[in-house]
Amino acid sequence: MLLAGRAARPIRKIPKLGWFVADPLVARQIYNDSAHFSIVSEGAAGHWWAQVVGEWVEDLFEGPGHTELRTRVRDLFAAKHTDDLVHRVIGDALQQLTVDLDAGRTVDIAERARVLVGRSVSDLVGMTPADIAAVFELADHGDDPDEPFRILFDHVEELVNLAMGTMASTTLDPVAVARARTLAGKLAISVPAAYERADANTTLGRCRELGLPLQHASGLAILMAVAGTDTLASAMTRMVALLHDSGEQHALLAAPERLPDAVREALRVTSPAYLVGRSVTADVEVAGRQLRAGEHVKILTWSITNAVGDFRVHRDYVAQTRQLWFGGGRHLCLGAQLVHSELTGLLDALTAAGRPFEVVERRYRRKVFIPTYETLRIRLAG
Template identity: 55%
Template sequence: MLLTAGRLVRRLRRVPRIGWVTADPLTARRILNDPEHFSLLGEGGVGHLWAQVLGDWVYEIFDGPGHHQLRARTRDLFTDESARRLTDRVIGARLARAGAELRGGGTVDVADLARVLVGRIVADLLQLAVVDRDESYREIFATGEELASLALGTTASTRLGPETVARAKAIVSRLTANVADSWRSAPAETVLGRCRELGLERRQAEGLATLLMVAGTETAASAMARTVAILHDTGAQHRLRGNPELLPDAVREGLRVTTPAPLIGRAVSADVTVDGRWLRAGERVLMLTYTANNAAGGFDLDRGYQPDQRQLWFGAGRHLCLGAPLARAEISGLLRTLLETGRPWRIESRRYRRSVLIPSYASLPVRLA
């Protein structure tokens, strides 16, 4: 409701119980690029949420000079090239199997496949020792999702109850059980091995691993399945099949119209005037990025780069999504698999997921026409 009503908000408006709200891409980017007055550590920001689960050291890593140092060291953790190598290595064979199933006349549930693929990536990032079968990766995905879902209902306040904090702590320690060891000994081609070589301390690597899992699980799986559905529903798949050079445009447009992280919150850390409104320290601001990105219109392979939105689906400024190249590589990998079958795909049925943080499909079985 908020995202739809946000169409009327546009610039900056105060909404009871929520705080300042904007659906304007330029205002949102201005706020995200202003670390002097906005922080994600105070009430209203995701750092405040995580500090309650992970401990006060989050305040040293999620924002301010510690965060700056972490981002400077991890600048090249994911490049387009390294993300492509990672996805080829970790999900390439599973994608090839899905392509073969489709070519053989079978049905592939793309929503389930996306969860399995993302589960595989998470297992590799966190160096989890699992039996190599889909069920293990579904479980990893579900655990990451359970952790992210603890943020449900925090739109009005990012303060968590003691029970939620205890549940979150248990999940984090289960998922990051191997991080400390892997940071010490994992080979350089793994992300944790790279973290070590880039000079990250153990605690930084642990914090980053948790972040990667939470930030990159539901978001990526949602964008993957929803982009497949949009290409089908708009008929754009036919043009894309004949013009594979449009793949980056399809990925960008898919990310824009789905905007899997539909809003971003910040705490106002110092008084500031934005768009003629006076925001005071201690208040909070919500940026409705879904609404801002969709103001440009529906999915269109010819839309091109939008200077107002830029890539607001990945945020902006010092917290710009660290995994953006990886997310793009995952979506491209799935689309390429479908396109390389040489035939259009048909959606057999669709079911939406309920009570999840990120809108997504529960199932999306597809078959070749």
């Protein structure tokens, strides 16, 4: 369907669904035009969230609270902080990956990615492994310290999956609202304690210093867990599969200085947030078409970014698409730098031995909103 989406270039109306955008310049025009497009009205993500965590979230998405919060947490999402975080929180696990591969062991990248992402996003929010264990009523430091993060992933994924079927409308039916609130409420169980003691260098700690009410801090913690878990795990696992399937891992091993290009290409080709919604709040002309207030717009990110071509480690930065996989304008992904730090860490670990890997077994994860692998077992070749 996303391949067919290219036919929407630059913008096309589909009855009952609204406008589909398959052009990078038009997409950016919409992202940058907050006078005519909204993220909180029916048809966009903020509208979905308001039903789950409360209407106050509209200020967090689009009101003065949005600008203030982004300004006050900016340094937590900068490269220096996210590189340190990756080193501190998942450095040992990445090193273990290198050791396991080098020893000839088979490693399930999909399973490891789910744990790596859970650990890093929790830390960014200000939740300790003990907080996560408490959410799922598990003993901290039990036999398997990764187990709380595996459960966390499934839990967050179930919440994300509730967004399936929102193509025509983001208004959830009462059963979905109830389930989403239960899942979100459970995620927030440890937030009050974490909010009290979280370091100022975490999102919750920063919220406390900002004087943001606990309820709002909880909502933000849930939102970040949802925004940054499935998307990043999908990018990690699919990046590894892409390097294998395209044969481009050989190009990377021969030119390790292209590693940042491999990361960028992986994000372009996977584009895990493959479709982004906006609602039209005032009549406006876009690419010669008249959009009316109340209509919906879907930006076909994956279709746009993949029109550039196949995954190539030697492809330079593409100015036209820029970083569209992270959106654009005032809502440009806050976690972009964490994503880069983490994908870089994973690729470093994967290529450390200087030898190519082979895929031993793969299975797709079924019925999920963000496509990914259930299993991707790899080992170093020969």
